Amino acid sequence: MASLARVRLAGRAMPRTHLASSPALALSRRGVATTADTTQLQGALPESATEPFTLKLHEDSFQSYLCDTPSLDVSITKDELLTMYKQMQTMRRMEMAADALYKAKMIRGFCHLAIGQEAVSVGMEHGIDPNDRVITGYRCHPFAVLRGGTIKGVLGELLGRQAGMSNGKGGSMHIFTPTFFGGNGIVGAQVPVGAGAAFAQKYRGEKNCTFAMYGDGASNQGQVFEAFNMAKLWNLPTIFVCENNNGRSSNTQYFTRGDRIPGIQVNGMDIIAATQAVKYARNWAVDQDNGPLLLEFVTYRYGGHSMSDPGTTYRTREEVQRMRSTQDPIRGLQRYLEEWGIATEQDLKKLDKEAKAEVDKAVEEAKALKDLWTDIYYKGTEPTSMRGREREEVPLLLNAPLTSLRRLGVSGLSVERGWCRVLGVGA
Amino acid sequence: MNSRLLLSRFGASLSAARRPAARLPRHALPAIRRYATSEQHTMTVREALNLAMEEEMTRDENVFILGEEVARYNGAYKVTKGLMDKFGEKRVVDTPITEMGFAGIAVGAAFQGLRPICEFMTFNFAMQAIDQIVNSAGKTYYMSGGNVPCPVVFRGPNGAASGVAAQHSHDYAAWYGSIPGLKVVSPWSAEDCKGLLKSAIRDPNPVVFLENEMLYGVSFPMSQEAMSADFLLPIGKAKVEKEGSDVTIVAHSKMVTHSLEAAEELAKEGIKAEVINLRSIRPLDIDTIIKSVKKTNRLVVVEGGFPMFGVGSEICAQIVESEAFDYLDAPVERVTGADVPTPYATNLETLAFPDTPLITKIL
Structure with missing residues (x-):
């Protein structure tokens, strides 16, 4: 079996201690293996695509703090692995499309891509229940799709179009679904909000948990620790998920930073390990009712922080290139699939093409922007008027008496979703 | 231990809370007695707030309260008194001293369809949490294209208390009032508090509910209607507390007391002042003010907040922009907290x- 280069494990000898900080050791101190191709097939492969078989994860896939590590034995099916492959490839294609649209100046403002981190978003979806809740920061596109959104909806949002999942009002950082709560732009603010979602689940006695996600950067915000404290105090079913794409903190062992909350550090480049960890976390918080847990996915972002960051000032091009060529989550899974005889190179190329076609089609489906003035207040509870940019710009008047409309010289009205919209204001 | 914790943090006001009589505004009661008859109920602002929450928690299982000392200690100002005993610790939740964190938890719970009442011991401490109030609560509905409502109430005492100095004496009406997506309420009387807090809890939008510590112990008459569990006051409507024809006084919260007292003083000289209790900061009921100004031709705006970029400034600007401007016989006067x-x-x-003498002088 081909073994690619690894980055490991200077810190592994003392996993439960807080290690001294040294930039030179930043990568190697991250602890667990970050390889994407070291999982091994156990026994024979079944004929059926839906019959489970057993895989053995690399012994360094996890390390833990105040709890046991997840089992290294994984039960999985061929279908599931192929779905993971297709989804990761599709998510990467979507992010690449966003990159191209941004560079074509069709996307405004901020745009944070997660190319390289696909094993986390897709792996999570394979480990959790559809009714669990997920909330994250601004690097949110794949989660929005995987949690019930569409690629068209995400790209449409980035383009500020009507087809966007937030009608063009949220943009890259603000996309939601019934089980995904954004898409939040203020670094770290989503973490207590996620704990609040878990509070609601516990309040209602639901057998679900909330995954409150943040990056290693946000992990230093005070309110993240505030959320840790209350989640532990009230035994909330919150899984705090740190996507560690190589940050800078005094303690870079992010899975140990919950004080009395146990934690697991996970190889976030191997989707099978990522899924296994999420299943473990779910079992911990929901089935065992053990309260919160920290998950740290050690992952790697190929691009910069955002579109305006080349991502090469705090790391070298060589480092990025090395991670890309040796530890890519999609290439890793591709190797498994081919080596274990689950799919041929041709089969996978076909999936690649389908992923590309799906994204290309979504890109073409953008439409016009919706009205500026809806959705400020809950439908039916809106104030009677909101001010435009100047006195006579009265963009909407709800339930306003006709006399006051005439007073303003209104020439016409249209009604959309219960709103009276003033079409023209006469001089 | 809880009380020691609290005392060290907010000693001055707590001792005031234990002696509610000490905090009665000197001139508050005479102005109100005009409305009361011996048959009517009276109720303190504190009792009205407490009753509003009790009724809404009885009505809707999704309503719960969280905040510092709201449960076992019965509230730093006893506004949540008895609620833990009645509804249990599941629905009346003591938080650690961690405003940004528990405001975020309230927002997250609201996103899931619960109806949190998030009590800040005072709004001064909510400054620690203002990002969650403004950015998470106030904007998510819009940013999600109407997909994620946030039915949360942030409430607590706002504005100056007595002798607690600069960091604990701040009026945030103008701050929250400037944010589209938030509703902001600043009640004065017990009736205001009951009707508006119940409306705030039922409102599907985030509502910032600005109480006043100095009014908590003040008694007001309560109509039979206001005593009903179905009593609601609309957010966004002002109330003409006293009709008059010579000058319009607009005020909110404790300044309504002083304005009514000033109006009484003026009445002795034969000047009939109309006093408008704003009740709601956002939406702002400018129509009621315009209507009054067109009748009286004079406008004085009274508030406890800082003068610059305040509620008074906004009302002044909107009047200047409206047809009421042509009806003014004198420039609009603002009476505000000092800068x-x-x-x-x-x-x-x-x-x-x-205070009352200052408002009287201006008038």
């Missing part, structure tokens, strides 16, 4: 806020 951080010493503090 100075609130001082500690009694004599200095007195100079920092409007």
